[in-house]
Amino acid sequence: MTVSRIRSVLGGALVMSLAVVGLLPATASASAPTVVPTDKGAVRGATSKGVERFLGIPYAAAPTGSLRWKPPRPAARWTGVREAADFGNPCPVLPSGNGPRSETEDCLDVNVWRPSGIRAGARLPVHVFIHGGGLTNGSGSQNDESELVKETGVIGVSLNYRLGAFGFLGLPALTEEGGESGNYGFMDQQAALRWVQRNIADFGGDPGEVTIDGESAGGWSVCGHLVSPGSRGLFARAMIQSGSCTSGPQARAEAAGTAFARQAGCDGTAQAAVLDCLRSASVGTLLDASRSFSAGFVDGTGTFPTGVGEALDSGGFARVPVVVGATRDEGRTFAAGYIGAGKEAYLAFVQGIAGARADEVLARYPWPDTSDRFTAAYLIGGIMTDSGMISGIGGCGLRSLARTLERYTPTYAYEFDHRTGPGLTQIPGYVWGAGHAAELAYIWPSFNNGTPIAPLFNADERRLAREMTRYWGAFTKTGRPAVAGQTIWPGYHSGKGLMLALRAGGRSALIDDDRYSTEHQCAFWETMPGTQHS
Numbered sequence: 001m002t003v004s005r006i007r008s009v010l011g012g013a014l015v016m017s018l019a020v021v022g023l024l025p026a027t028a029s030a031s032a033p034t035v036v037p038t039d040k041g042a043v044r045g046a047t048s049k050g051v052e053r054f055l056g057i058p059y060a061a062a063p064t065g066s067l068r069w070k071p072p073r074p075a076a077r078w079t080g081v082r083e084a085a086d087f088g089n090p091c092p093v094l095p096s097g098n099g100p101r102s103e104t105e106d107c108l109d110v111n112v113w114r115p116s117g118i119r120a121g122a123r124l125p126v127h128v129f130i131h132g133g134g135l136t137n138g139s140g141s142q143n144d145e146s147e148l149v150k151e152t153g154v155i156g157v158s159l160n161y162r163l164g165a166f167g168f169l170g171l172p173a174l175t176e177e178g179g180e181s182g183n184y185g186f187m188d189q190q191a192a193l194r195w196v197q198r199n200i201a202d203f204g205g206d207p208g209e210v211t212i213d214g215e216s217a218g219g220w221s222v223c224g225h226l227v228s229p230g231s232r233g234l235f236a237r238a239m240i241q242s243g244s245c246t247s248g249p250q251a252r253a254e255a256a257g258t259a260f261a262r263q264a265g266c267d268g269t270a271q272a273a274v275l276d277c278l279r280s281a282s283v284g285t286l287l288d289a290s291r292s293f294s295a296g297f298v299d300g301t302g303t304f305p306t307g308v309g310e311a312l313d314s315g316g317f318a319r320v321p322v323v324v325g326a327t328r329d330e331g332r333t334f335a336a337g338y339i340g341a342g343k344e345a346y347l348a349f350v351q352g353i354a355g356a357r358a359d360e361v362l363a364r365y366p367w368p369d370t371s372d373r374f375t376a377a378y379l380i381g382g383i384m385t386d387s388g389m390i391s392g393i394g395g396c397g398l399r400s401l402a403r404t405l406e407r408y409t410p411t412y413a414y415e416f417d418h419r420t421g422p423g424l425t426q427i428p429g430y431v432w433g434a435g436h437a438a439e440l441a442y443i444w445p446s447f448n449n450g451t452p453i454a455p456l457f458n459a460d461e462r463r464l465a466r467e468m469t470r471y472w473g474a475f476t477k478t479g480r481p482a483v484a485g486q487t488i489w490p491g492y493h494s495g496k497g498l499m500l501a502l503r504a505g506g507r508s509a510l511i512d513d514d515r516y517s518t519e520h521q522c523a524f525w526e527t528m529p530g531t532q533h534s
Contacts, residue, residue: 036120038199041078046085047116051146054112054203056088059195060188062106063162068279069174069184072108072191087111087141091163092283094291097425097449098138103283105166110192112203113145113156122204125211127476128157128196128235130189132216132242132437135295136164144446151466152473155205157196161188165260165286168295170253171278173271180301182253186228187303189221193234211237211476215440219243220391224297226317227308237479239323239472242330242436244391245401247297247308256294264289312401315408321479322405325414325499329433330394331384332377339430341376343367349380353389357528364521374430381435386520387528393436396522399497399513406492412481413492415511417501418464422456425449439502442468460505468502 035044045054060072088109090102131138145156167185174181197207212235214222223245225231266277299307354361388397402413416439423432441447442465445454475481481489487508489500497513
């Protein structure tokens, strides 16, 4: 199975499916405000329920006008005390489950949470979360770190970065101007991590004990930071939740960028004129032209000298402790668009991804004698999960990534295996299982897709939420997810390949490689080249 065949079948499925997943920003209630100095000026936060919050702090200048599609520049200094009780602007995005449309480029902010009473010099470990959204939507306001901070005593950080065409546009004129193009949003993340190194001690954090964590596109970003030379020394530990480890060449990014420029009305043979046109265009015009734009990391560049996957395979990455995991039914989220499809649509999907080997796939994922409007979505979701065909996310792709990482660095692997939770949204009759992003509400109760999720948890699910939060906090503190009184979570090692299956009601348990491989039919999918790393 070829990469191009899979991409043509899936199209924008990853980005569209991620739009199903959303959070509603939380706003801190102000009381007992605290002032903290930063390298650009002082900020005044707010206190609520034992947590102090400092929100919307600029870490870079607004990338507007001539600064569009350039590496992030330093933020301006301010005088007096900047109020930091509310989140800043989301970066420009189209409307999605991750939030409404935004046309504000002044968006490069960080948010900091700390336990009440903590002051400079406390040197607490730091957990930095990078949001998901397919590199095309989402914001740092979606992941309120309060529960993690309150429960485990770490410092929490989240951040915004440029998205979609604003953050990942490749163009010949941009490459000529800057030596590479297409990685601006990732450069923003690096600038935010450098801000953490310069400033987090004043908030009571330890710049030498920073853990970077991310889910979906955020996990993809964490994998990029493991590889990118410019991220070395900015973190001590890493967590990849349902993330990918892919990148593509500069030429491909430039071809996609040229197509985007035409869509935006900036066509022509003179590349300098095309770039001038794009930089003078309104945010709204560029957003409207970006509906089919696909963002990704660009290799063969200063940011990623080699491909991200190739660097991992050869051991060319930061050798820090890593947690890597996915959900049991990743594809249930991506396949929700197939609800209502029938047998013919299912057969066409399988033919599209497997070609001459379609019958082999159908023998393992057969259409049942009795079906309903969800059958196609469940079957396609199972194939998407097990094969790892969505850029290596979940199933056999997770197994492959864990086996690669553990050859070089301490690695802890998990599978979120609670399959009867509330689901991401209320679709009557649809069983989400442990779909993509199903784990987020257990660590970040603010996770919300328009319908509250965490408030729907039963007692067993609330217990799982506490356990997961403590595992995440323990890894942030020590580089080992070891929590007294909870299931022991050993490292992932060749031969045994032990993963922690996270389950509700205190029933989390270890699963070995044989069981996991059988569960996801990895022996079969290993014979289908391209599915696990596409």
